[in-house]
Amino acid sequence: MASIRKRVGIKRTSYEFTVSHTVNGESKPIKKGGFRTKSEAKAAAAELEAQLAKGLNPVTKKISFVEYFDEWIGLYKKDKVSTTTLKHYEYSLNAVREYFSGTPIQNINGQEYQKFLNWFGSNKAKETVAKVHGHIKSCVKDAIEDQLIQIDFTRKAKPHWTVQAKKSIEKHLNYGDSEQLLQTIWSKVDEGLGYSLLLLILTSGLRFGKAVGLTRKDFDFTENTIKINKTWGYKKNSLPGFGLTKNEQSNRTIRLDKITMNHFKELFNTTPTNIHELVFYSPESKYKVISNTNANNLLKKLLLELNIEPITVHGLRHTHASVLLYKKLSIHYVSERLGHSDIETTLKEYTHVITELRLQEEQDTVQIFESMAV
Structure with missing residues (x-):
């Protein structure tokens, strides 16, 4: 059972919770504060306890989407794909950096990600948007496996574009x-x-x-x-x-x-x-x-x-x-x-x-x- 504590500061009053947690037989309680009300602290503590009950590794320290995406590219793509392909991933990273900046990956939901696709596709062709979307989907999939997030915020997203791809005079011969x-x-x-x-x-x-x-x-x-x-x-x-x-x-x-x-x-x-x-x-x-x-x-x-x-x-x-x-x-x-x-x-x-x-x-x-x- 979580314990809730009231913290009185100079400027405002907040609440924090403490949840019992054991790692390799050693007690390592998890604390988190900054909640405006006692009910918010209780709800957050209950969510964390539910994660622990399912055997999930709780993430108490948030990480920016840009930081995680950058590390993901370095770990899974650098030295493993061609130079040209790596540049495509870096292009996707720059788009994420420009829109999300320091936003934690845990704070991004489906609606916010759809807004990103709409913004990015406002002056891009279908192929470009689809490629960036594909890179992000792969990254988010690993973020779920790493238990950083529980929900795939890319799942229902629909790529949006406004520019028609340039047509070559050919494609192929009959x-x-x-x-x-x-x-x-x-x-x-x-x-x-x-x-x-x-x-x-x-x-x-x-x-x-x-x-x-x-x-x-x-x-x-x-x-x-x-x-x-x-x-x-x-x-x-x-x-x-x-x-x-x-x-x-x-x-x-x-x-x-x-x-x-x-x-x-x-x-x-x-x-x-x-x-x-x-x-x-x-x-x-x-x-x-x-x-x-x-x-x-x-x-x-x-x-x-x-x-x-x-x-x-x-x-x-x-x-x-x-x-x-x-x-x-x-x-x-x-x-x-x-x-x-x-x-x-x-x-x-x-x-x-x-x-x-x-x-x-x-x-x-x-x-x-x-x-x-x-």
Whole structure:
């Protein structure tokens, strides 16, 4: 049973409670004061006793949301994610710092968090708000496990945004255009290393940073596979040299077609290597690999020659996935091949193809039962 004590100060009278608490056989009573009335002190003491009865570790010292989020990033994300991904978490931290400042995480409820999302999304695009919301949800989940808070204040929150995301002129090529592009790349593949890079990204679906991070040792010509477990710093805000992949799912081994693998086998046999054994090494480049700008310019040139609306090199990754889905490969396999963290990411990014396939599958279903009736 808690004891309540009245404290008379110079400026005001307040109340404090003392709750019996034992840790490892040693008495460690918990005290907390500053309550305006005796009833408030009793209610708080009762809540604390209820937590102790459930075996929960009571938190009597409040910690600011900014401080906890900062420590959480340092503990679970720093040195465990890529430099680019870490910058995204730091961006989320800055948003929390700007809005919540020194607010204790224990003082934030669902309404206050929704106000934060509304404020943050007042001049942001959907993807930006969703990413920050996702980071905070993960942090809050751990705060509950750490018994800092008992309620997930992000649970009912609805991300709010006002800015439409910038649309690229591309996203992906359709099956016919991708077939034309691949044939054209093959016809020019001996004219420069840039064509080999475009060939690899189109047939593997790799992100640019992972593609230029490949070394000769990553190619297994017996199994016709490539191992993806690192990136290469190819832009201004990247750390130089090799870096971590985005997440655990990004580390994978994928199989390529034999024709593409034979091309690289011959390339390795006929060209000199370099100190890092980088496949797409370019000594003239600032970052020592073929630049993203040059790769995009080469791709644009090829597509314009084919009278196809240009896409970016990253669009080749989308094209790769779209082709596989168009050919009705399992979305689970496509998700794994792309190194997505979960299948929801794949479903979201390739809704356009899935919708097209669903319409075709509806027609196929109707035809199946019509043919059975004849």
